Amino acid sequence: MASDLARALAAAVRGEVRFDTAERAVYGQDASNYRQVPRGVVKPADRGDVREALRVCREFGVPVVARGSGTSIGGQAIGPGAVVLDFRRHFGRVLEVDPERRTARVEPGAVLDELQRAARPFGLRFGPDPSTHSRCTVGGMIGNDACGSHSLAWGRTSDNVHGLDLLLADGTELSVTGPLPPAERAALAAAPGRVGRLHRELQALAADNLALLRRAMPVLPRRGSGYPLDALLPERGYDLVRAVTGTEGTCALVLGATVRLVPEPAVRALVVAGYPDETAAADAVPALLPLAPLTCEGMAADLVAALLASGPRPPVLDRLPDGACWLFLEVGGPTAAEAADRARELAAAVRRERSAAVALVTDPGEQRALWAIREAGAGIVTRLPPGPDGRPGGAAWPGWEDSAVPVNQLGSYLRQLRMLLKRHGLRGVPFGHFGEGCVHLRLDFPLRERPSAFREFMLEAADLVVAHGGSLSGEHGDGQARGELLPRMFPPEVIDLFARFKRIWDPDGLLNPGLLVDPRPLDADLRFPGRELPLALAYPEDGGSLLSAVHRCVGVGTCVDTSSGVMCPSYMVTGEERHSTRGRARLLGEMLRGELVADGWRSPEVREALDLCLGCKGCASDCPVHVDMATYRSEFLYHHYRFRPRPAAHLSFGWLPLWLRLAHLAPRAANAALRGRFSAPVLKRLGGIDPRRALPALPERRFTAWFRAHRAANQVPAGTGAGPGTGPDAPAVLLWPDSMSELLDPAPARAAVLVLERLGFRVLLPSGPVCCGLTLIASGQLGLARRVAARSARTLGELPPGLPVVGLEPSCTATLRSDWPRLLPDGAGELPSRVRTLAEFLDEQDVELPELTGRAMTQVHCHQHAVLGTGADRRITGRLGLDNRELDAGCCGLAGAFGFERGHWEVSVAAAERALLPAVRAADPGTLLLADGLSCRTQLTQLEPSARPSHLAEVLLRAFEQAEEPPGHSPG
The missing domain is CATH 3.30.70.2740 (Alpha-Beta Plaits)
Structure with missing residues (x-):
């Protein structure tokens, strides 16, 4: 039957019809505790597709579930054996904004932030603002009657919808609006056919039960339970918009909505009030509401503790006043002075009522940072910090x-x-x-x-x-x-x-059955069962369990926000749920469950979804619960290809340090082969490399050979006090000669040596070849990676006390810091804690840097963003005097081997074209382009030949060289 249904749907709709195992797996969960595997998924392109999909499902007697971004927490966006209609994929346009009427027309899959962007030029906004605003859809908000932080001022979704275009399960279409006078109600009831019958029955339901509806429906600003039947009462004007909003897709499908917009306050100010605990804060609220704040949000100290347990401490926490629970009270005004006056009045009231500590925050950046903490709460508190009694998180x-x-x-x-x-x-x-x-x-x-x-x-x-x-x-x-x-x-x-x-x-119960009427048990269909499998990597934060690790994902959907950030590059390009971080986590969860995805480590569905994972580690930092898909991918690839032939790219790139060392035995011959008209295509085919990629040339000599010659020519006797920091009395620093800097692009390493020596440091290298093993880790060759890392650790030996280790390639530096403890839980020693980026090392030192004024832009390597951070880089470029802008471009798209591998070219280029390449092309002439990652520099130079990206070490060396030029000298 499923195949017949799939064929009928494919013949009827223009959008996508997906009934494959992977699609059913990733759409079988939302942000709730439940798992309901659908029969298939339809991604309608327009209203006609919705009509046709519903018609076909009705003929087959198959239920239908409407879905927006899949962030429903109660299990409303899934259904067993149903066809899921994904409105967000193609049916999500903002059709019109009417500033005079203060309304907007939208399709149900329109993302809230897109609506806000469309309304902003007119000084308007949609009032409700749930914390998932960057990915939740208007249709989903209508389904749940969403609210958000500002509902105190602007109400719920049901307060802000003017009209709805609805499609009933039997194919009937009708439009409904808000409160109606008696004459219009009577006219609707007198209409012929299905529409008139529906109005008559709804009006009779209310008329027959007036006393019951007035008595038994709690009057609350936040009543989100049950059907809002009191909206049908005569005194409410038979308000069908309110009656349908919040019905969780069980009564009708929304084809379109006309929503009301409200004026956006020109200026806002924030009053933060601190109380001893949340009950004291709660007791203070009633007396503050008459002052009409835009918001009154509560946040206790344990949320801050959960935030600190999940990452570094945001500096904005210093703006919180004393207390263990805080109320965020926002006010607005047409000018900054008026907003500040209102804030002071509110602060005075706070002090009078409960003697609370108060902070006034008028800086917009600080306000945004504080609100970001509050908005992130839904994700942050999915991982509890350790308790004060020592109870583990x-x-x-x-x-x-x-x-x-x-x-x-x-x-x-x-x-x-x-x-x-x-x-x-x-x-x-x-x-x-x-x-x-x-x-x-x-x-x-x-x-x-x-x-x-x-x-x-x-x-x-x-x-x-x-x-x-x-x-x-x-x-x-x-x-x-x-x-x-x-x-x-x-x-x-x-x-x-x-x-x-x-x-x-819905007389036949086709629309989202099993929720508000004849509901399924609250403890049935839980998504957590699964098996524990032997693993190659340690998962200390998850008790050594991959099952616990993938269940970190609770579906809040930060990874499907395509507006900014690193996570998730392939999803930003394809828009496919299976390529999002949560989609991949769900596939891994299904693999461990062993029912729908039954092939375990051999699963082709999981392999295909992970094939487009760039291993950027963006999820490890940007995901609020730190799902680390790059690590899970390595684990999967290790088991998937164990005792089986590996793809050619795993051997060509996984063993790249070895091939490069062999090539350096005859570098000229190797370069001739890499660039040869006939040999290069053969090498690409043998190595699993896309034919459109250019193979990089080898440098004339390896970095360590240059270093030995440099050191021989620049020895300075101890105690002379002159020259570069090469004498034995100079403070020492160990430079990690990663395989890329050693064998492929030694210019940044040479520059780093010259910079460190100019600053008075004595640069040391390991006693022999070292490698972090990243290329092997990324391709899932974990046994070999462990041996390579262990050998490198032995080469280093025991580090002298206090000796810092500086890494230049962000991916290798991040591997030493974060992957070695998992790969070598007993053998990494102190190295991970000693590792610094060049910027981090210089930021910690009391050194004077030369001036290098001008504009610059930085493409941050994904692993640096995720593991190492960029605060030190910003401070160093600031000390140089550069006007530097970090690009919010996410991954460059090359990601080590990914962009070279056959089958990845289109995704790799599209990832670069999303934000990075347009920003580079639009830059002012003379703008410095910083990119510490070799992958980033390679992608830039191959896709935009005019780009001249530099490593920070090279920029620092340029600053020194310009400072050393004699007065009046003109470069070039």
Whole structure:
């Protein structure tokens, strides 16, 4: 049947139809705890495709699930045996912005940030702003009635939708708007056919149950549970927009929406108030709301602890006042002075009410940095830091993540919620929209070991929130996580009305079944089962388990934000979910589960998805839970090709240091072969290299040969106090001669020696050849990589106390610092902690640098971004006097061997053309182009011949040489 359905859909729609195993695997999860493998996936190109896809599914009796960015936390974007409609892929345009009416027309797959960008030139914005704004879709926001930090000022999604174009399961189309006068309601009920019948039945549902709907539906600013049936009441104007918004795709498919826009405050100011704990902060909120702040967000100290456990300390944390919980209170105004006045008034009120510590933040950059911490909370708190009692940190899961109570009940609710957590032995980090009584909380449920604990807590938590007059959900909706709990919040009569409401819209139950009506059990279909397999690498942060490592991914979708950043280069090019970090993590999870992806380490689906992983390590830093796909890829390749023939590129590039050393035995002959008209194509074919790639030439001599000659010619007697730092009394530094600097491009290493000596350092080299093993690690040849790394560690021997080690190639330097401890858990010694980039080393030294004014731009190597950081580089270029701009270009697209390998050319070039090459072409003449990575420099020179990228060492040497020129000398 599945093949028949796939053929029928492919014949009916212009968009993509995918029924393969990999696609079903990656669309079988959203950001919830659940796994529901779909029958297939359709990516409609337009409204016609949606109509046709629904028609075909209806004929086959197959349910349909609408999906935006797949960040639903309750399990609303998945469905067992359903066809998933991915609206985000092709059906996501912002069609029109009308500044006079302050409205916009959008397709359901439009990403919120795209809508905001379209509205910004008119001084307008869409009010709701959930933390996933960079990837969530308007259709998804309508499905869950999303809110965000500013709903206090601008309301929920349902407050900001003017009209909806809907498609019913039977193919009927209709448009609905907001409140209607009685005459228009009567006209709708009198309409012929299916549309009139629908209006008559909906109006009868309300008319027959007026008292029940008025009494039993809690009046809350954040009621996200159940169907919003009270929107049908006469006093609400029979508001079908509100009645449909928040129905989680169970009643109709959205074909289009007209949304309202609000004026964007010209200037904002932020008041941060510090309290002893979150209950004190919650108790302070009711008295502050009459001052009408734009936001009133709560963030406790344990969220900051989770942030610090996941990465370096952001300097902006110094702006937080004393306290263990903070309220973020934002105000706006037409001018900076007016915004500041409002902020001071609000700060004074804060001090009067609870004697809180207060900080006023008016700098826009500091405000953005503080809000980034709050927005990152959904990702940060998925990994809990170690507890104050010594309890280890670990994964935290959704389920009870957005309950809401009346604001005046929030303090009491938080106190009792803490006691409930203690009774169940659970831990989490509460934060959220305190101004509307909504609390976000992920908990360390033992979902793999003891799922029954999940159910036990959820039942008691539901009773607790209902006892406080609250809602199971404040903005994420119910889904499978809370649908089963609705009878604890609503009386049986209302539950019956929910079923009646669903049948009116969707009598055959084709649209997203099993959620709000006849829900699946909250502890069924969990995604966590899987097997543990023997591994080649250590995973100390995940208890030695690859299963735990891949389940770090909770689906928040940072990796599908294509607006900026390193993660994930291949997804940014292809747009395929299987090429995103979370898609690959899900495929690995399915491989370990062994049901859908049944071939284990031999899986072709996993191999194909990982084939386009560039190994950039961007996910290791940019992913909020630090999914390290480059490491998982190496692990997979090791097992996949164990005792099997490897691709030619694994041998040509994995063993590249060996081939280069052999080639240097006769460098002229090697260069002739590499450049030969007939020999070069043969070498490319044998090496698995794309024919469009140029093979690099070998240098005339290796770096160490140059170094020996240089040292012989520049020895300075000890104690002379003159000349470069080559004497025995000069402070020593060990330069790591990585294989690329030694054998392929020694210019940066030569420049580094000359710079360090000018600064008074004595440069040392290892006593013999060394290699970090990166090329072997990247190709999954981990056994050989371990032997190469161990031999290099033995060559170094025991480092003298305090001897720093400077690396020049970012990828090799990052390998020494982060991969060697995993590869050689007992043999890496002190080396990883001693390794510095050239910029880091100079930044730590009290040295005077010459001046080199002018403009510069830097292409940051991915591994430097992910592992090493760029703060020292910015400080060094600043000390030089350069006006330097770091490009937000992400990966250059070459990524070591990736861009050379046959089959990767198109993705490699497209990654470079996304941002890097346009920025280089648009640069002012004379702009210095810095690129420490050999891959980056190679990509730039091969794809943009006018580019002249330089390593930082070469730029520093140029500065010294210019400073040493006699006055009046003119270069060139």
